[in-house]
Amino acid sequence: MELCRAAGEPHATGMVNAVLRKLAAAQRPGVRIHESAAAFAERLGHPRWLVERWAAAYGRDAALRICEADQKESGDGGMFTESGGDMPQMDDGSRLVAELAAAAMPGAKRVWDCCAAPGGRR
Secondary structure: OHHHHHOOOHHHHHHHHHHHHHHHHOOOOOOOOOOOHHHHHHHOOOOHHHHHHHHHHHOHHHHHHHHHHHOOOOOOOOOOOOOOOOOOOOOHHHHHHHHHHHHHOOOOOOOOOHHHOOOOOO
């Protein structure tokens, strides 16, 4: 505050004092002791109900890792690195649905993706 007065800005002393009080009262940076599933769901942009379901099924730490991993881009620009063969070209989201459907029915020879039809609204 004395620097404000010495600089010829005595009206700024109140603001500087308020900022210093706010900094003194602020929580020190570091690792939080505990963050609820609802809190990290909001911080990482995930629906609370989904994060709570993950926490119940896999544990809180795994749910947090899932949410954190979901916020990062994959290193190669896609989830599926292999290409070619008899797989049609499709984006990762569409392919993930097909992969999950195929995993649900291991003996199936084909997966019919009804959502992939071309066209628009009619």
